Amino acid sequence: MKRYLSSFTLPSKTDQEFALGKAVNRRTCYQNVYPFGVFGAWEETRLEMEPITILYGGNGSGKTTLLNLMGDALGLERRSVYNRAAFFQNFVDLCQWEGERQMPAGSAVLTSDDVFDDLLDLRSLNEGIDLDRQALLREYKDLRSQGFQLRSLDDYGHLKKVISAQRNTGSAFVRQELGGELRGKSNGETALAYFTSRVTEGRLYLLDEPENSLSADYQQALARFLEDSARFYRCQLVIATHSPFLLALKGAAVYDLDAQPPCRRPWRELPAMQTWAAFFRAHQGEWEDDKEENHETR
Structure with missing residues (x-):
């Protein structure tokens, strides 16, 4: 099993505060300092990477931010727009990593948003509709960095767009602006096919919540595929x-x-797994009742 990335280190709180102070002093106006503060309570944190490394945490724990920092630091390919705010590069410059000097060509960040992008492309091809997704994504990036104050009801529509961009991912913003339902295979089968066709041997992949849109059966199929990719086809997965x-x-x-x-x-x-386990234990009697009922009806 292969390791192209051996370790990734996030800066200490002290280093973050020092670098942020220098960066802020060079700018006259800023609204937020993301990703500074996401990992603010941590001391210098070194993550030792294995052929398969999993990042777990609740909402706001920094899983996606950490993947995006890794992707930028390593220069990996990516498709979907992400939150690369004004101070993002300053934080990337503080991160350290060890591994091969150059990641294998084609190594990439893959997200569940990429699946939606594929569906948009498919709709454009099948229906001859120019969705102008790139223009909407550019608008999304601009709106995320805007400060906006409501002065009259005439401004309300623009304010809603600003709020939508700041609360949603790029694909969610595009989906909302386009409206309507996508036709075609907009289901777990399409999502699974995207990842199984995109992941090829001998590369590093950073996967951000690839289970989105996948049923339990398809999640298990994806798990088997990823295990085989690391074990037999020299992929490293985060x-x-x-x-x-x-x-x-x-x-x-x-x-x-x-x-x-x-x-x-x-x-x-993990706390979430303990919660699931407690839930199923609490309902174990219902399965036993179902078994008895099925046995009696035979």
Whole structure:
């Protein structure tokens, strides 16, 4: 099994504060300092990377931000627009990594938003509609960085757009602006096919919640595919996920980003997995009742 990336280190709180102070002093106006502050309570944190590394944490724990920092620091390909705010590069410059001097060609960041982008492209081809997705994504990036004050009801429509851009991902913003439902295979089968066709041998992939849109069966199929990709086809995978099927990937190193500081933890000990386990234990009697009823009807 292959490791192209050996470790990734996030800066300490002190280094972040020093670098942010210098960056702010060079600018006359700023609204937010993302991604500074996302990992503000952490000391310098070094993540040792394995052939499969899982990033776990609740909403706001920094899973996606960490993947985006890795992708930028390593110069990986990516498709979907992401939150690259004014101070993003300043934070990237503080991060350190060890591994091969150059990542294999074609190594990439893959997200669930990419699946939606594919569906948009398919709709354009099948229906001859120019969705102008790139123009909407450029508008999304501009709106995210805007400050806006409502002066009259005439400004209300623009204010709604600003709020939508700041609250949603790029694909969610495009979906909202386009309206309507996408035709075609806009289901788990399409999402699974995207990842299985995009991941090829001998590369590093950062996957951001690839389980989105996938049923439990398809999540298990994706898990088997990813295990085989790492074991037999020299892929290295870093995955941000909530899915128990992906958290339980064989041989994966699971980092709990909710812990202070983040630490490796068996997937069964993660708080969310404990919650699921408690839920199913509480309802175990219902399965037993179902078995008895089925037995009596035979």
